[in-house]
Amino acid sequence: MSETPVTAVPTIRVQEAGFDLAAETAALSAGRADVGGIASFIGLCRADDGLQALVLEHYPGMTERAIAGIAAQAAARWPLTGCTVIHRVGRILPGEGIVLVLAASRHRTAALEACAFLIDWLKTGAPFWKREEFAGGAERWVAARGEDEARARGWAERRG
Known part of the structure; x- marks a missing residue:
């Protein structure tokens, strides 16, 4: 029996509102008996060095296209049955979610590797600008961090 996946169109949202992991996971797997595993990553705003808030800016349309391109690369490398990427913009407080990545596949290895690929490329390939706000104004x-660039480059050197 063939393991060719039925790849769903990825869900991609750039939004100010928060996200709900349980609701997004349920939506990704609803009615899909071919989903054997869903890997997830949630990036949170940390309160490092007195950080009061993180402000993310983007170019609407351009950002969604860039994320869609990254999701298409993941789907080409791994047999995904679905994918969700939600990235917040605006003012985000410590403890709040910044990004949610879900990768679904028939098997865990593909889901886990695709999830790691997606977040590594989002850190370097999606056009977001981040400003940190601290106490006192x-x-x-x-x-961009060199280690993020290196992780993304590493995916170019290995196969899915």
């Missing part, structure tokens, strides 16, 4: 823009 201080703020700074967050530069």
